[in-house]
Amino acid sequence: MSLTLLLPKLLMLGALDTGSSGLDSKWNRSTKKEDLLLIDPTAYLSSKQKKLIYSGFPAYSILKLVVDGKDSETVIKTQECAIKYDLWDEKFEFLLGEKEKKTSLKSSQEYFDKCLVIKLKDSPQVQTLLKSSLEIRLDVSFTQISGKNNSAITSWLIQQQSKVLKGLFSHMLGELKLTETASFKVDLPSQNQEDKS
Amino acid sequence: MKFPGTDVIKLPVRWSQFSVVKAVGLAVAILICGYSASLFTMIDAIRSLGPLVYDEKIEAALDEELFRIKRENQLQRELLLYLLQEEYGRQSKLEVESLKQFIATLNMPDSSLLGIINIEDAKTGTQIEWESPERLKVLNLRVDLPLDAVKQQFNDLRKLKQRYQLIKGTWDDQIGPTLVAVHSIILIATFAILGGALFILVQRYRLRVIRLLDGFSQWSEKDASFRFVEEDFKDELKIIAGQFNQLAEEVEINRKKTLYLEKMASWQTMARKMAHEIKNPLTPIKMMVSHLVRTYKGGDLGYQKILDDSQEIIVQEVNSLGRMVDSFSKFAQLPEPKFEQGDFKQLCQHVVDLQKAAREDRSITFDTNIAEATIFADLQLIRQVIMNIVKNAAEASADSAIQVSLSEASKWWVAKIHDDGPGIPDDLQSRIFEAYFTTKHTGETHGMGLGLAICKKIILDHNGELSVTSEPGNTTFSVTIPKVH
Incomplete structure (x- = not known):
């Protein structure tokens, strides 16, 4: 069944409004590769956020893993992607693909894995983090990137105004952008939890 | 206060x-x-x-339509593949023209959506399959189906x-x-x-x-001659300024008129008193002088002559004083005007005719284009005024020409008496209407300086105006009388 048909159902399932939620993290232990602590927010994304991802607009996503200290916050990891979902071919394309060998992704899951899942390598710093009682937060942000399509829609909107208002309206409107943000409290696993790949 | x-x-x-x-x-x-x-x-x-x-149903409908287009496109692909396999599945090689004709004859729904088809020789291959979303492999041929129209619609x-x-x-x-x-x-x-x-x-x-x-x-506190420059104002304020200026002019005229009439009243009071005081001793003086001369019994011819000469001189001076007293009395008892309707034009014409008759060697003319100038006035007194002024003009110079004219100005009749005599000096023009002021010492009332004062009072009593402008060779007296409405 086409993903497009599934989209409304996907949007309904697991739809959560923006706001703080407990986000489970888990270890992905491997005998061949490094152990990774996975923090995956995809199941907790709201319908609006998913709509933005699948809208066909170029979108910029940024994930930040933040440690809430007493007086300040520390960002321990950021992950950025600029992608576009092709509604015709139903696949994701990287827009900033200089370092990527392939610009097209085979599936949505590949996009989630590359862009939305935080992977922390097992290290003394991570262990210290697990042992500490510090609160960790994952801030997720999706912002639509300006493009020809955007500009065309904005121009269309401006043209609907009267001649008197057109100039001022155009100047004050700025760029129309869809932006969705979310913030999740991350529940770190105990040291006994593991998931072998 | x-x-x-x-x-x-x-x-x-x-x-x-x-x-x-x-x-x-x-x-x-x-x-x-x-x-x-x-x-x-x-x-x-x-x-x-x-x-x-935003209506969710509309968005859902658009999603459905998008899905429908893709679904139809998918079905078209599958159908095309099936038809090609049915037709050429058992062959190993195919000609380009044959394939073209076959595709053209296909009765596919919306076949125009396939776009411009390009067929080229692939040289090898025996499969009939989609190599990519827009490229179809048919045995030894490769068909490009860009699906432009479908994609455009999508x-x-x-x-x-x-x-x-x-x-x-x-x-x-x-x-x-x-x-x-x-x-x-x-x-x-x-x-x-x-x-x-x-x-x-x-x-x-x-x-x-x-x-x-x-x-x-x-205007009220410092300077009674203050007037507004109307051009400095606009609209209703301009009207107010203009009305104020008119009002101030009227107040000034009335003030001067009141002042003049008060002066005249004072002069008349003084004249009455003088007439009374001087008149009384005149008769006894004459009688006593006559008595003195009569009672001289003679004997000294020289003394008799002195007496006769003295009597003559004294009687002459007493008579002169008597005439002065008479003019004072006349001035003090100026009659109240008796108003009646009359024609100012006819009055002026009458005066001019009389003066022309009296001074045949002088040029005295009357000029007007008015048919009738009705006034409500004491015609006798007005006639006296015009007569007085014309006589003054005639006596001012022996050969000056005198022009009397009558015109109208708004609510007034204006009679002007013009002569080309020597004129009135500038410093005296403001005084000629004062009582007892004269530049001539001949005639009766003129010698007393009362003539023009009387004329001025008469005209003021008629709510008119008597004025003069003068320069050598050009003197004009203007008599302004209100029209009858």
Whole structure:
């Protein structure tokens, strides 16, 4: 069944409004590769956020893993992607693909894995983090990137105004952008939890 | 009560004392309330429009349509593949023309959606399959099916859906507030400009009113000759300034007239007293002189001659004094005018005719284009005035020409008596209407300097005006009498 048909159902399932939620993290232990602590927010994304991802607009996503200290916050990891979902071919394309060998992704899951899942390598710093009682937060942000399509829609909107208002309206409107943000409290696993790949 | 020498107290003119300011303030308040109400209504309308801008059913319908296009395209591909396999599945090689004809004869729904087809020789291969979404392998041939029309249809719909999504997603946070802000700015700017312009106009008006009030104060307290320059004002204030100037002129004329009449009254009182005081001893003086001469018994011819000469001189002087007393009496007892309707033109003509008859060697003319000049006056006295002035003109110079003219000016008849005599010196022109002032010492009343004073009083009693302008060779007396309405 086409993903497009599934989209409304996907949007309904697991739809959560923006706001703080407990986000489970888990270890992905491997005998061949490094152990990774996975923090995956995809199941907790709201319908609006998913709509933005699948809208066909170029979108910029940024994930930040933040440690809430007493007086300040520390960002321990950021992950950025600029992608576009092709509604015709139903696949994701990287827009900033200089370092990527392939610009097209085979599936949505590949996009989630590359862009939305935080992977922390097992290290003394991570262990210290697990042992500490510090609160960790994952801030997720999706912002639509300006493009020809955007500009065309904005121009269309401006043209609907009267001649008197057109100039001022155009100047004050700025760029129309869809932006969705979310913030999740991350529940770190105990040291006994593991998931072998 | 104001004491002489004190400064004029200027009362501050406040903005709230102007009815124009109150009217403008009320109008602005109404406009602001009206526009504010419309602004809030617009905000409500924009807010209520938000849900109308986006309808989930429409978005769902667009999604369904997008899916339908793709689904149909997928079915077309599968159908095409099936038909090609049915036709050429058992062959190993195919000619380009044959394939072209086959594709053209296919009765596929919306076959135009396939786009421009390109067939080339692939040289090898025996499969019939889709190599890519837009390339079909048919045995030894490769067919490019770009599906332009389908993709275009899909993209058009996609853009429509994206427009829908973008406007919905930004309506509450960006578009709606921007619309409100833009309209607010325009309203505020409009009111700022309008308010500024109104303020300037009202301030100018207020300053003109203050200038008007200052002028009134100056006229009443300091300078009775003050007049407004009407061009400095506009509209109703210009009318007020003009009316004030007229009023001030009338007040000045009345003031001068009152002053003159008071003077005349004083002169008349003095003349009456003098006449009474001087007249009484004159007769006894004459009688005693006659008695003195009669009672001289003679004997001394020289003394008799002295007596006779003295009597003659004394009687002459007494008679002269008597004439003076008579003129004083006449001046003191000027009769009250008896008003009747008459023709001023006829009166002037009559005077000119009399003077021409009396002075045949002089040029005395009467000029007018008025048919009839009706006045309500004591015709005898007016005739006396015109006669007096014409006689003065004739006596001013032995050979000057005299022109009498009659014209009209608004509510007045104006008779002008012009001569080209030597004129009246500038320093004396303001005094010639004073009692007892004369430059001539011949004749009866003229010698007393009462003639023009009497003429002036007569004309003033008729609510008219007697004036003179003079320079050597050009002297004009103007007699102004009101018309009868």
